[in-house]
Amino acid sequence: MKINIGFIIIVFLVLIGEIGLHELNHQDSLWTNNCRIISLILMGTWYYINQKGNFNRIQKAFLISILLPIIVSLSSYLIPEKEAIIINIFINMGILMLWIYAFKHLGASITLKDNNQTLQKLIPAFFVLPLLYYYFSLYQALPRIYAIIVLVYILIFSYTAVLSAFLPLKEDKKFWLIFGVILLVIVNILNGFHTFLQNLVWAYPVSRTLTVASKCMMIYGMICYGESKPLSSVGSD
Incomplete structure (x- = not known):
């Protein structure tokens, strides 16, 4: 537990520095980009050292999903903005595919026969709400290629979100x-609203804080899963 808290504190200290640099420059910069990369490396290291040497395909897939956003951070400096947006969406799709792979191999399976009515509870939040937002906000404003790519991303993300609720875990x-x-x-x-519809002054600090918090929660959740059911017995090479 101490090592988990230590990594979380360090990650959020780096985040505070990143947001401070962004607000100081009023834009993204090489320094904020470096902070994002450092936080991703820290989160990857945190997850890796908690595996205690039992590193199989599931853990490798999840670790790659933690580190893949480094490419997203670098892309804005290597390619034009329009192309970077599309590439970043595809990279995020790849991250979701890795999560789907990990969740399925950990025993997650969506079923209609569910005493807790998990599917009925999550469909409105993870499918209906994102699709309504897409249709009424983004679809009307996006060029056709963006509209198709974003729709595919939303569907994959929604499926991943529902699948996570069916993990065989307390x-x-x-x-x-x-x-x-x-x-x-x-x-x-x-991010969809900020990128495609209207520039929001407060979007960066809020988005980054929620993103880092969500990644920390998912890493901690995967660590808890490994402690309750050794991952070395599930999907080993």
């Missing part, structure tokens, strides 16, 4: 994964 431990995904729903809506 509710108190599964909470961290589900709540982390819920925060990412909010982040996606905010």
Whole structure:
């Protein structure tokens, strides 16, 4: 527990520095980009050292999903903005695919026969709300290519979010994964509005804080899963 708290504190200290640099320059910069990369490396290191040497395909997939956003951070300096947006969406789709792979190999399976009515509870939040937001806000404003790509991303994200709720894990431990995904729903809506509809002055600090918080929750949730059911016995090479 101490090592988890230590990493979380360090990650959020880096985040505070990143937001401070962004507000000071009133724009993204090389320094804020470096802070994002440092925080991702810290989160990857935190997850890695908690695996205690038992590192299989599931853990590798989740670790890659933590580190892939480094490419997103670098892309804005390597390619034009319009192309960067599309590439970043595809990279985020790749991250979701890795989560789907990990969740399925951990035993998650969406079923209609569910005494807790999990599917009925989550469909409105994870499918209906994002699709309504997409249709009434983004669809009308986006060029056709963006509209198609964003729709595919929303569908993949919604499926991933619902799948996380069907992990065979006690509710108190599964909470961290589900709540982390819920925060990412909010982040996606905010980023979509900020990127495609209207520039929001406060979007960067809010979006980054929620993103880091959600990633920390998901990492902690995966660590809890490993402690309750050794991952070395699930999906080993």
